[in-house]
Amino acid sequence: MITRMALGLLAALACCGCERAGSNVPQSTAAVVAYVALDGEFSEPILNEFTRRTGVAVECVYDVESTKTVGLTNRIREEAARPRCDVFWNNEIVNTLRLKAEGLLQPCTPANAADYPAEFRDPEGYWYGLAARGRIILVNTDLAKDGPAPQCVMDFADERWRGKLGIAKPLFGTTASHVACLRQTLGVHPFEEWLDGLKRCDVQIMSGNKGAAEAVGAGRLLAALTDTDDAIAEVDAKRPVRIVWPDAGEGGMGTLVLPNTLALIRGAPHPDAGKQLIDFLLSAEVEERLAEGPSAQMPLNSKATKHSRLGAVDGIRRMKIDFAATREQFEAAARDVEQRLLK
Numbered sequence: 001m002i003t004r005m006a007l008g009l010l011a012a013l014a015c016c017g018c019e020r021a022g023s024n025v026p027q028s029t030a031a032v033v034a035y036v037a038l039d040g041e042f043s044e045p046i047l048n049e050f051t052r053r054t055g056v057a058v059e060c061v062y063d064v065e066s067t068k069t070v071g072l073t074n075r076i077r078e079e080a081a082r083p084r085c086d087v088f089w090n091n092e093i094v095n096t097l098r099l100k101a102e103g104l105l106q107p108c109t110p111a112n113a114a115d116y117p118a119e120f121r122d123p124e125g126y127w128y129g130l131a132a133r134g135r136i137i138l139v140n141t142d143l144a145k146d147g148p149a150p151q152c153v154m155d156f157a158d159e160r161w162r163g164k165l166g167i168a169k170p171l172f173g174t175t176a177s178h179v180a181c182l183r184q185t186l187g188v189h190p191f192e193e194w195l196d197g198l199k200r201c202d203v204q205i206m207s208g209n210k211g212a213a214e215a216v217g218a219g220r221l222l223a224a225l226t227d228t229d230d231a232i233a234e235v236d237a238k239r240p241v242r243i244v245w246p247d248a249g250e251g252g253m254g255t256l257v258l259p260n261t262l263a264l265i266r267g268a269p270h271p272d273a274g275k276q277l278i279d280f281l282l283s284a285e286v287e288e289r290l291a292e293g294p295s296a297q298m299p300l301n302s303k304a305t306k307h308s309r310l311g312a313v314d315g316i317r318r319m320k321i322d323f324a325a326t327r328e329q330f331e332a333a334a335r336d337v338e339q340r341l342l343k
Helices: 004-011 040-054 070-078 094-101 153-157 173-186 188-200 209-217 228-236 271-281 284-292 323-327 330-342
Strands: 016-020 031-036 057-062 087-090 128-140 165-168 204-206 223-227 241-244 257-265
Touching: 031 040, 031 070, 031 271, 040 057, 040 271, 040 284, 070 087, 070 094, 087 094, 087 271, 094 173, 094 257, 094 323, 094 330, 128 173, 128 209, 128 228, 128 284, 153 188, 165 173, 165 209, 173 188, 173 209, 173 223, 173 257, 173 323, 173 330, 188 330, 204 209, 209 223, 209 228, 223 228, 228 241, 257 271
Parallel strands: 016 057, 031 057, 031 087, 165 204, 165 223
Antiparallel strands: 087 257, 128 223, 128 241, 128 257
16 A cells, blocks of 8 residues: 555655646646646656656646636636647546537547546547546544434435535536536436525535545534545544445435546647656556555556455446536536525
8 A cells, every 4th residue: 555655755756846726837848738636645646657757747737626627627728729738637527528528638549548448438539537536425423423324415405414514615626527417317406406405404515525524524514525535534544434325225326436537638739748648647557556545546447456445446336427418517507506505
């Protein structure tokens, strides 16, 4: 298992010049520019290893937690006339699909593309999924010891837990993708009723998934919807928490599993280096490192021999999602969230 100390030592290699979204991106001849939505503590050691092996520096820009994914997506749009990014390493899929629909990606064929399930790679080669995470419920076991806790997403609109549950602001990151998937799966009217229920039950709106998980670990919330990487951090910190895979029972709609995605930007200034980076990242070795590391991501590569510390993705009852159809729900879901939950 890769320890936090080992990750820190790898990061100290200083091969990856990392910025936050909104800063200028320095350019160099032997470099690739990556916009990275996956947290730096998880991605930087991997990117540093790429540089160590290839000699190609990675100049990376990260998003801030409060605008996760959406900030980088908008930056790619703003730079469309003169792209600065080569590779978009997104920590979810829906915004990647939106960029494809807008003509802002270009296809490529990574060496290991065939090692990934068809559902997690674009048939035209515009994006590739890897290293999945689950959208789970994290429960504080001290607060739940004398009573029930939420077991499904719909429970967040249940009066029993008024004011005791939390969710990251559903306009950014995986939470925005989650609500778009729910609108697609449930239908418009049931989805709107669910949002009304969240409002009525005073579900706490957190700045991000990490903050939601930490609030559960600290006992400020009974439970929260969050991502597996944020949840496992609370488990590893020995907080009084447990992970619930929502809607996993008979007849349930299943747990939403979202892959990271890799895409080459149309007009990328360093397309060959970008393809080289995607080739490196889209491998069983990298997925196994992410699986064994602090983020406990779930490998999608068929040749990966190690599972996430959370278990194998194949063992999870997964929500069946048509991601292409969900992309069309994204803006409508965001409008519903703003009008019914955040207003």
